[in-house]
Amino acid sequence: MFYLTSQERKTVIFVLALLILGIGLDFSRKNARPRHLFDYEAVQRKLSKKVDINKAPLSEISSIDGISEQLAKDIIEYRNLEGGFKDINELKNIKGIKDKKLESLKKYITIEP
Numbered sequence: 494m495f496y497l498t499s500q501e502r503k504t505v506i507f508v509l510a511l512l513i514l515g516i517g518l519d520f521s522r523k524n525a526r527p528r529h530l531f532d533y534e535a536v537q538r539k540l541s542k543k544v545d546i547n548k549a550p551l552s553e554i555s556s557i558d559g560i561s562e563q564l565a566k567d568i569i570e571y572r573n574l575e576g577g578f579k580d581i582n583e584l585k586n587i588k589g590i591k592d593k594k595l596e597s598l599k600k601y602i603t604i605e606p
Contacts (some may be wrong), residue, residue, distance in 0.1 A: 542603075543600075543601055543602055543603035544557055544601060544602055544603065545602075545603050545604065545605045546568060546572065546578060546584075546602050546603075546604060547572060547577040547578055547604055547605065548605070551565050551566065551569060554568055554569065557598065557601045557602070558597075558601065559594060559597055559598055559601075560598070564587070564589050564590070567587050567588065567589070568584070568587060571583075571586065571587050577604075578604045579604070580604065581595070581599060581602060581603075581604055582595070584598065584602075
């Protein structure tokens with residue numbers, strides 16, 4: 494039949510291994526769930542409306558650009574202690590929010606009665 498040298502056998506095995514690997518990668522690519530590279534909820538929120546910090550949960554407040562989870566917890570703690578925010582400038586009473594940060598947050602935040 495076929496008589497192959499040692500080098501030819503290695504080449505055939507290598508080509509077959511590449512073929513099997515390619516088929517496996519193609520199969521996994523077709524069956525993999527898509528990964529999202531960014532936060533669709535944050536984009537939707539930015540496009541739709543501002544976050545009411547008197548009513549929003551921790552997850553919603555912490556997803557605002559410039560607000561960490563700890564800062565969101567501090568906002569909620571202040572909100573609970575003071576009975577809610579009456580004016581957006583009250584955010585400056587929270588450690589970590591100065592004039593510059595407040596100005597950058599105003600486009601994402603609202604306070605509704």
